[in-house]
Amino acid sequence: MKCITDIKALRELLKQWRRAGESIAFVPTMGNLHAGHLQLVNRAKAQADRVVVSIFVNPTQFGVGEDFSLYPRTEQADQEKLQAIFVDAVFMPSTEEMYPVNELTKVSVSQVSENHCGAARPGHFDGVATVVCKLFNIVQPDKAFFGEKDFQQLTVINAMVADLNLPVEIISVPTVRESDGLAMSSRNGYLTPEQREQAPQLYQSLCTAKVLIRDKKTAYIDIEKQQKKFLEEQGFRPDYFSICRRYDLQTAGQDDSEIVILVAAKIGKTRLIDNIQVDVEH
Ligand code: AMP
Numbered sequence: 001m002k003c004i005t006d007i008k009a010l011r012e013l014l015k016q017w018r019r020a021g022e023s024i025a026f027v028p029t030m031g032n033l034h035a036g037h038l039q040l041v042n043r044a045k046a047q048a049d050r051v052v053v054s055i056f057v058n059p060t061q062f063g064v065g066e067d068f069s070l071y072p073r074t075e076q077a078d079q080e081k082l083q084a085i086f087v088d089a090v091f092m093p094s095t096e097e098m099y100p101v102n103e104l105t106k107v108s109v110s111q112v113s114e115n116h117c118g119a120a121r122p123g124h125f126d127g128v129a130t131v132v133c134k135l136f137n138i139v140q141p142d143k144a145f146f147g148e149k150d151f152q153q154l155t156v157i158n159a160m161v162a163d164l165n166l167p168v169e170i171i172s173v174p175t176v177r178e179s180d181g182l183a184m185s186s187r188n189g190y191l192t193p194e195q196r197e198q199a200p201q202l203y204q205s206l207c208t209a210k211v212l213i214r215d216k217k218t219a220y221i222d223i224e225k226q227q228k229k230f231l232e233e234q235g236f237r238p239d240y241f242s243i244c245r246r247y248d249l250q251t252a253g254q255d256d257s258e259i260v261i262l263v264a265a266k267i268g269k270t271r272l273i274d275n276i277q278v279d280v281e282h
Contacts, residue, residue, distance in 0.1 A: 001082060002089040007138050010091050014052075014139065017088075022049035026141035026168075028132060031055040032072040032186035033081050036176040040145040041085060043173050052139055053082055054091040056098060061127030072186055091139070098134065107133045109163070112155045112249050116262050117273065120239050125156050132157055136168055144168050149175040149183050151260055151275040155249055175274075177203070183274045190270040198267060201234040205241065206276040209261050213243065213278050220252060227263075236265035246277065257282060 004010045017024060025048030027040045033055075044051045055078055062068035075092065082090050106126050112118075113125035136144065146154045154172050161170055175183050181203035182188065182196075191199055205227040212223045220243045231238045244250060246258040259278040264271060 001079070001087050003079060004089055004091050005093055006097055007093065010052075010089070010138065013089060017050050023142045024048055024139065025051045026135070026139045026144045027051065027053045028135050028144070028146075029053060029055055030057045030071065030186065031078050032074050032189070033078045034176075034184045034186065036147055036149060036184040038081065038085060039176045040147060040173050041082070041087060043171065044143070044145045045085070045087075047143055047171065048141075050088045052089045052091060052141065053087050054093075054135055054139070056091075056093055056131070056135075058098075058127060058131040059095060060099070060130060061124050063121050063123060066121070067187075067190075070190075072189055098131070106130045107160060107164075109156045109159045112152065112159055115249060116240055116242060116244075117152050117264060120264060125153070128153055129156055129160050133160060133164070133166070136166055141168055143171055145171050145173055147175060148172050148275070148277075149185070150273070151262060152249060181207075183272075185272065187270055187272065191267065195235075195267045195270065198235050199272065201231065202236065202263060202265060202272055202274050203276075205230055206261050206263060206274060209241075209243065210276055210278045213259065213261075213280060216254070216280075220254065231263075231265050236267055239264040239266065239271070241265075255282060256280065 002013060025044035027044050029037050041053060057071050059068055079090060107129040108126045109129050118125050146157060158170055161168060177183050180200040182200045209223050209227050212218045224241050224243060228238045228241045241263045243252045243261050245252045245256050246260045252259050257280050260275050262275045264273045
């Protein structure tokens with residue numbers, strides 16, 4: 001496995017692969033790799049000749065007072081995990097390599113960036129869209145793999161790729177969970193043992209809401225209120241619990257068929273997000 005920190009060297013390697021007619025899959029991450037990330041990598045390996053994984057904790061997607069400086073950086077262990085599953089190259093640029101000058105350009109995807117996590121974390125999705133666009137231009141992959149765990153992020157990236165005609169196919173991968181239902185996340189490591197015990201209730205609230213939606217007896221707004229209250233009783237501080245249309249993340253009506261329920265809530269200082277998809281037959 002090649003470990004590369006500069007853009008020029010990565011482009012040189014990619015050029016050789018492309019010249020040999022090999023297809024390239026790309027998995028962008030912020031590192032501290034867990035089984036969720038590795039699932040993306042395994043999907044990528046199955047669908048391309050070469051797999052490039054990036055590890056970059058992108059400062060521009062963190063707000064003031066968020067966990068940028070605390071974010072777990074475990075490069076050695078990450079490299080070992082990627083080596084063990086035969087990744088071809090890991091790209092680990094420094095902040096200076098990615099942002100050498102005070103950049104004047106940013107990618108901003110309107111509407112789908114604005115509600116839910118976008119409202120709670122102003123500028124977050126501009127940071128995500130911009131860095132992913134830069135990484136796509138550096139790697140120029142045939143396919144790129146993203147987790148459904150970050151459903152709004154996936155929606156933002158899909159809109160960016162469609163709107164800007166970026167020549168990459170986005171493949172989404174279902175959320176990988178712990179055995180008790182908690183979605184795997186690098187931020188789970190912040191939880192105290194007691195908080196870790198409470199954390200699966202986040203997924204539980206989504207499962208309950210899914211059943212209620214399928215029952216069709218409760219108004220969506222009431223389901224949202226009930227589940228927020230449930231989360232408060234479990235010791236969370238819910239940020240939002242939203243029943244949305246899957247294609248544009250706007251509030252779902254009772255006659256919509258393709259739904260995603262998005263939730264974000266804090267336990268202590270840790271902010272967790274999760275979601276579940278619901279298909280409603282009419
Ligand atoms: P991150 O390192 O948190 O920025 O995540 C990198 C990629 O891994 C993103 O596309 C995430 O959606 C995806 N990912 C993170 N956690 C999971 C999970 N539990 N299951 C599937 N994909 C995930």
